[in-house]
Amino acid sequence: MKILTAAQTRQADAATLQAEGITSAELMERAATAFCEWLLNRLPLPGQRPIYIFCGPGNNGGDGLAVARQLHEAGYQPQVWGLPAARPSADFTLNRRRLPTEVPYQEVDAKKLPPLPAHALVIDALFGTGLSRPLTGAAATLVQHLNQSGAAIVAVDLPSGLFADAPQSPDSPVVRAHHTVSFELPKLAFLLPQNAEFVGEWEVLPIHLDSAFIHNTSVDNYFVDDNVIRGRLPARSKFSHKGTFGHVLLLAGSRGKIGASVLAARACLRGGVGLLTVRIPAVGYHIMQTSAPEAMTLADPATDFVTELPDLKPYAAIGIGPGLGQEHATCEVLRQLLRKANVPLVLDADALNLLGANPGLLPLLPRESLLTPHPKEFERLVGKPARDDYHRLEQLRTFAREYKCYCVLKGAYTTLAAPDGTLYFNSTGNPGMATGGSGDVLTGLLLALRADKRLSPLDAALLGLYAHGRAGDRAAQQTGEAGLVAGDLVRFIGPVLQELTATPPRL
Numbered sequence: 341m342k343i344l345t346a347a348q349t350r351q352a353d354a355a356t357l358q359a360e361g362i363t364s365a366e367l368m369e370r371a372a373t374a375f376c377e378w379l380l381n382r383l384p385l386p387g388q389r390p391i392y393i394f395c396g397p398g399n400n401g402g403d404g405l406a407v408a409r410q411l412h413e414a415g416y417q418p419q420v421w422g423l424p425a426a427r428p429s430a431d432f433t434l435n436r437r438r439l440p441t442e443v444p445y446q447e448v449d450a451k452k453l454p455p456l457p458a459h460a461l462v463i464d465a466l467f468g469t470g471l472s473r474p475l476t477g478a479a480a481t482l483v484q485h486l487n488q489s490g491a492a493i494v495a496v497d498l499p500s501g502l503f504a505d506a507p508q509s510p511d512s513p514v515v516r517a518h519h520t521v522s523f524e525l526p527k528l529a530f531l532l533p534q535n536a537e538f539v540g541e542w543e544v545l546p547i548h549l550d551s552a553f554i555h556n557t558s559v560d561n562y563f564v565d566d567n568v569i570r571g572r573l574p575a576r577s578k579f580s581h582k583g584t585f586g587h588v589l590l591l592a593g594s595r596g597k598i599g600a601s602v603l604a605a606r607a608c609l610r611g612g613v614g615l616l617t618v619r620i621p622a623v624g625y626h627i628m629q630t631s632a633p634e635a636m637t638l639a640d641p642a643t644d645f646v647t648e649l650p651d652l653k654p655y656a657a658i659g660i661g662p663g664l665g666q667e668h669a670t671c672e673v674l675r676q677l678l679r680k681a682n683v684p685l686v687l688d689a690d691a692l693n694l695l696g697a698n699p700g701l702l703p704l705l706p707r708e709s710l711l712t713p714h715p716k717e718f719e720r721l722v723g724k725p726a727r728d729d730y731h732r733l734e735q736l737r738t739f740a741r742e743y744k745c746y747c748v749l750k751g752a753y754t755t756l757a758a759p760d761g762t763l764y765f766n767s768t769g770n771p772g773m774a775t776g777g778s779g780d781v782l783t784g785l786l787l788a789l790r791a792d793k794r795l796s797p798l799d800a801a802l803l804g805l806y807a808h809g810r811a812g813d814r815a816a817q818q819t820g821e822a823g824l825v826a827g828d829l830v831r832f833i834g835p836v837l838q839e840l841t842a843t844p845p846r847l
């Protein structure tokens with residue numbers, strides 16, 4: 341799914357009007373109808389809960405007025421409050437006129453704001469994608485009033501005061517919505533941790549914007565949901581053999597962190613790899629042999645950490661990092677690997693910390709390497725903290741472009757940057773996955789998929805991130821979020837990959 345900017349959304353609206361020969365008021369009616377359907381499925385019967393609709397002067401306010409009319413038609417009695425405005429939009433004015441006389445419309449007086457009972461439902465239709473500057477004056481006072489009311493707030497399209505795709509100034513108030521109900525495509529603002537307190541739960545309802553326009557519009561950001569991923573994993577041919585799915589090497593583990601290498605190895609095996617060899621310090625030899633008997637184990641001559649790079653010839657892809665430690669000798673192994681490898685690399689955890697501590701190694705990264713830092717590891721990689729979440733995304737884009745790599749920033753809506761700077765936001769996963777070892781599982785899974793020659797590097801990465809999150813969602817259904825441990829994810833990798841596999845066309 342594409343993520344459009346506010347400007348592109350306006351163009352999509354215009355393209356839809358032209359392609360369908362409809363008026364902007366008709367498109368507004370479609371948005372209001374979709375919103376009301378969503379709301380009516382959740383509202384108690386009329387009369388049980390007071391509904392207040394706050395409307396701004398533009399088309400977001402126009403949506404609010406159309407919603408008020410439709411709720412009235414459904415038997416509800418909303419109160420409508422409008423911000424005083426010198427030049428309301430044409431569709432605002434039209435819908436203001438269409439508002440039945442039984443629906444009270446009052447202008448907001450910043451000095452005498454309406455009292456809002458805590459059990460009220462507030463619909464925030466003050467500002468949407470047309471917000472052009474931080475809120476001040478009556479609008480700012482009203483937003484603060486709504487936030488302090490304790491009422492449940494549903495925002496139409498965007499919480500008012502929030503920009504769709506840019507940071508807001510820290511002193512501008514923003515509506516703290518419990519739900520944000522938007523149209524057609526998600527907005528970048530919904531995906532950033534710094535906006536979570538304003539956006540709440542979000543939903544995108546289809547209003548059938550012109551699909552040809554959306555198809556032909558190039559974007560910097562994508563949202564990766566089930567529709568994007570399902571069927572991306574090709575079905576296995578009846579005649580495939582273990583060579584088809586590649587022989588991979590995993591360099592991992594150090595004394596006290598052998599578990600990380602075991603989790604990555606198990607995930608790699610469940611990810612469908614043909615053969616797996618693990619390079620591990622001698623202390624982990626027996627542990628690996630008993631915990632993951634399907635893997636071949638190459639013990640390092642050193643007891644506690646990896647000090648020697650094995651012959652790389654047999655391998656279709658190589659992973660390095662889980663539990664590796666940051667010894668000097670291990671850093672030399674990484675340096676040699678970066679110099680010698682001519683197959684896809686997956687780098688995680690201590691391999692990234694070593695890169696961060698030795699930035700001279702970064703230019704050695706082979707093209708299309710896949711790196712999987714969490715925000716702290718990413719900060720070490722780029723050497724400076726981000727000002728905010730938007731800045732971090734730009735750092736991520738720049739990093740991927742500069743080193744021609746795929747770089748994953750782990751977290752809610754884990755974000756993949758491709759070498760061309762495009763960002764892909766993953767939609768699966770839950771807070772239960774914020775637990776030790778879940779990154780090791782991701783590394784193993786990505787390594788298996790990266791070795792699968794049938795998948796492009798982009799598809800391997802997108803599929804791996806999506807499947808990892810979905811395995812986490814399945815696991816959490818059984819264990820609860822708090823009870824989830826990384827090993828639980830491994831059990832669900834197989835079934836989830838099966839669900840995402842392409843099915844042959846029906847006869």
Ligand SMILES: NC(=O)C1=CN([C@@H]2O[C@H](COP(=O)(O)OP(=O)(O)OC[C@H]3O[C@@H](n4cnc5c(N)ncnc54)[C@H](O)[C@@H]3O)[C@@H](O)[C@H]2O)[C@@H](O)CC1
Pocket residue numbers: 349352353367368371396397398399400401402403427428429466467468469470471472473474475476479496497498523524549
């Ligand atoms: N494709 C879609 O998503 C559709 C969007 N529609 C709605 O249209 C909205 C966009 O409408 P508009 O472009 O009219 O924009 P808005 O309604 O978001 O706001 C624009 C108005 O607010 C004023 N304004 C901007 N910043 C301000 C500030 N800080 N303080 C005070 N006034 C400020 C502008 O001067 C203008 O009058 C969307 O958010 C959505 O709700 C729907 O009506 C139809 C379909």
Ligand SMILES: [K+]
Pocket residue numbers: 400464465466467468495496497498499500
């Ligand atoms: K709004």
